[in-house]
Amino acid sequence: MNAYALFEEQQQSRGIDLNTVRSRLRALQIETPSWGYGDSGTRFKVFQKVGVPRTPFEKLEDAAQVHKVTGACQSVAIHIPWDQVDDYSQLRSHAESLGLTIGAINPNLFQDEDYMLGSVTHADSAIRNKAIAHLKECVDIAKETKSKDFSLWFADGTNYPGQGSIRQRKHWMLEGLQEMYKILDPDMRMLIEYKCFEPAFYHTDIADWGMAYNLSLKLGEQAQVLVDTGHHLPGANVEHIVSYLIDEGRLGGFHFNSYKYADDDLVVGTMNPYELFLIFYQILDALDSQEQLLVDTVNKMLYMIDQSHNIESKIPAMIRSVMNVQTQYAKALLIDHQEVAEAQRKGDVLGAEDAVRKAFEFDVTPLLHSIREEIGVPIDPMKAYLADNYGSSILARGKGGASW
Ligand code: PSV
Ligand code: MN
Ligand code: MN
Numbered sequence: 001m002n003a004y005a006l007f008e009e010q011q012q013s014r015g016i017d018l019n020t021v022r023s024r025l026r027a028l029q030i031e032t033p034s035w036g037y038g039d040s041g042t043r044f045k046v047f048q049k050v051g052v053p054r055t056p057f058e059k060l061e062d063a064a065q066v067h068k069v070t071g072a073c074q075s076v077a078i079h080i081p082w083d084q085v086d087d088y089s090q091l092r093s094h095a096e097s098l099g100l101t102i103g104a105i106n107p108n109l110f111q112d113e114d115y116m117l118g119s120v121t122h123a124d125s126a127i128r129n130k131a132i133a134h135l136k137e138c139v140d141i142a143k144e145t146k147s148k149d150f151s152l153w154f155a156d157g158t159n160y161p162g163q164g165s166i167r168q169r170k171h172w173m174l175e176g177l178q179e180m181y182k183i184l185d186p187d188m189r190m191l192i193e194y195k196c197f198e199p200a201f202y203h204t205d206i207a208d209w210g211m212a213y214n215l216s217l218k219l220g221e222q223a224q225v226l227v228d229t230g231h232h233l234p235g236a237n238v239e240h241i242v243s244y245l246i247d248e249g250r251l252g253g254f255h256f257n258s259y260k261y262a263d264d265d266l267v268v269g270t271m272n273p274y275e276l277f278l279i280f281y282q283i284l285d286a287l288d289s290q291e292q293l294l295v296d297t298v299n300k301m302l303y304m305i306d307q308s309h310n311i312e313s314k315i316p317a318m319i320r321s322v323m324n325v326q327t328q329y330a331k332a333l334l335i336d337h338q339e340v341a342e343a344q345r346k347g348d349v350l351g352a353e354d355a356v357r358k359a360f361e362f363d364v365t366p367l368l369h370s371i372r373e374e375i376g377v378p379i380d381p382m383k384a385y386l387a388d389n390y391g392s393s394i395l396a397r398g399k400g401g402a403s404w
Contacts, residue, residue, distance in 0.1 A: 003366035010362075014336060021333040025371050028329055030256075030322050031075045031103040031304040034083050037062040037315070039403035040308040047310055051394040052401030056083040057094050059402065062315055064098035065390050069381035070322050071372070075103035077151065077304055080138055082108060082404060088144035095145075102145035104191065104304060107138045110155035110199070120176030121156040121169035121205050128172060135180040142188065149302060151226055151255070152177070153193040157200025157207075166203060173205050174218055181219045191226035191252040191302070192216055196233050198263055209241045216250050224252030228306055229268075229275070230259040238275060243282040249293045253302030254279075256325060265308040267317050269324030276325070277360050280332030288337050308404060315391065319382050323368075330364040 001009075011018055037059045039052050053059040060076060067073040076095065085091050095102050109119035109131050117123065119131035138150060156173070158164045181190060194212040197204055206212050209225055216223040225245050232238055245251035258264065258271040269276050283301070286294040303325065309317040335356055343351035369379040378384030385391070 004370045007363075007366040011334060014334075015338075016334055016336065021330075021367070022371060022374075024333055025326070025330055025367070026375060028072060028326065029075070029303065030070075030073050030325055031077050031302060032063050032066055032073050032318050032322070033077045033079070033106075033304065033306055034059040034063070035079050035404040036305065036307045036309065036318055038082070039310075039401055041310040041403075046403050048399045048403075049314065049401070050399050051391075051397050052314060053394075054397055054401045056085055056091060056402075058397070059083070060091070060095050060098055060100060062394070063318075064100055065315055065385060065388075066318050066322060067098075067100060069319060069378055069384045070326075071375045071377040072326065073318075073322055074099070075101045077104040077106060078102055078145070078147075079106040079108055079404070080134075080141060082402070088141050092145045102147050104149040104151045104302065105138045105142050105145070105147050106151045106153070107135055109134060115155070118156045118164065118169065118172075118205075119154060121154075121164070121172045123164065123168075128176060132176050132179045135176065136183055139180065139183050139188070143185070148185075148187055149189050149191055149252070150180075151191050151193060151304070153195065153228075154206055155199050157197075157204035158202050159200055160202050163202065169205050174215060177215060177219055177223070181223060184222055186222075188222060189252055190216075190219065190223045192223060193226045193228050193231065193255065195228065195231035195263060209245065213245065213248070213250055224250050226252050226255060228255035228257070228263075229279070230255075230257045230263045230265060230306075234261065239278040239282045242279050243286065246283065246286045246294055246297050249297045251297055251301060253304060255304050255306030256321065257305065257307050265306070267307065267309060267312065267324070268305060268321035269328060270320075273324065273328055274360060276328040277332050278356075280329050281335055281356060284332055284335065285337060313391070316382060316385060319385055323381060326368060327364060330367055331360050331362060334359040334362055334364070 037053050039046055039048055041047050053062055063076040092102055109115055114127050120128055122128050192212040192215055194206045194208050196207055212225040216225055229238060256268040258266040258268055260271050283298055287298045305321050339355040340352055343355055372379045
């Protein structure tokens with residue numbers, strides 16, 4: 001018996017509906033970030049790799065390789081002005097010619113001298129207006145690239161008590177976001193990121209999910225929270241946050257990455273794959289609730305990778321992340337929700353924990369291979385990419401490509 005037939009028998013005997021599992025797995029799309037293909041580093045050093053893209057167009061070409069071997073990464077997030085071009089419709093056409101689409105637009109409000117003390121929360125109204133103008137410019141760019149979502153992360157915050165008025169800055173943040181919200185097309189969404197600290201070390205203006213959630217409520221339905229998995233203090237129960245926000249209909253999507261200590265931006269699923277699995281458990285639990293708000297929220301959620309891997313090879317690191325997301329999603333799809341519910345009803349604590357954990361322990365390799373075969377991509381995307389000559393052909397680009 002081949003490996004998939006064995007897997008099928010094993011799961012069917014548990015009562016798992018493999019048709020649903022397979023169709024959900026086939027539908028999983030993961031957006032990759034343009035900045036994950038360029039040079040990046042830490043405050044200590046930005047390493048220059050040979051062969052990194054020199055232009056936003058080349059970043060898309062690299063992203064197309066990830067899509068080619070996974071079939072799961074059709075859209076690419078861009079960052080403005082890192083991906084600034086004269087003609088955004090040309091960038092979109094280039095993406096389309098590669099079988100890609102341009103995904104979320106990420107405004108950059110942290111790499112301009114003027115923003116040292118804040119962008120939309122700066123005490124100087126001229127700088128606040130400049131930041132707001134950039135947010136609005138990103139809405140115009142989205143119209144040209146046909147993007148519908150904005151990932152909004154602000155470095156705004158203070159380093160010392162008294163440096164700024166926390167309450168005043170709270171108001172400025174809302175006012176700035178409202179200016180952007182007003183000009184959105186009806187099908188556009190603002191996804192508000194939060195982060196506990198860094199680069200501001202005393203207070204960050206949007207420090208946690210509650211603040212992002214509050215802003216989204218004040219702004220309106222087109223504003224939702226973006227959970228970047230690396231933006232929590234150690235020990236935070238991210239899956240609880242996920243479940244809570246879905247239940248409120250306010251979870252817009254994810255930035256996946258791994259962290260050990262803080263915003264380490266490591267390859268997804270390398271540090272705590274169980275956390276990723278448990279995040280998917282909450283998502284699938286909401287989907288299976290059949291409550292309309294929850295189902296709609298989950299179906300509209302974006303799965304995006306946000307990595308700035310700086311010592312690894314860029315394209316393979318991205319492929320690894322995508323594969324790790326697929327693996328944990330596949331495992332979570334094997335949770336028997338009825339078994340969990342039954343154990344909960346009985347107050348069977350260990351039984352409930354077992355019903356969840358045992359799905360994590362199955363080997364989903366045969367399932368993933370079978371799905372990849374079905375959609376016509378290599379069963380081992382990493383191996384296929386490494387065997388191809390694209391990686392060596394881009395070495396001709398030399399060093400000194402685009403950096404973030
Ligand atoms: C900075 O923390 C950050 O990693 C945020 O997660 C943003 O999403 C990303 O950079 C790109 O701006
Ligand atoms: Mn992020
Ligand atoms: Mn981050």
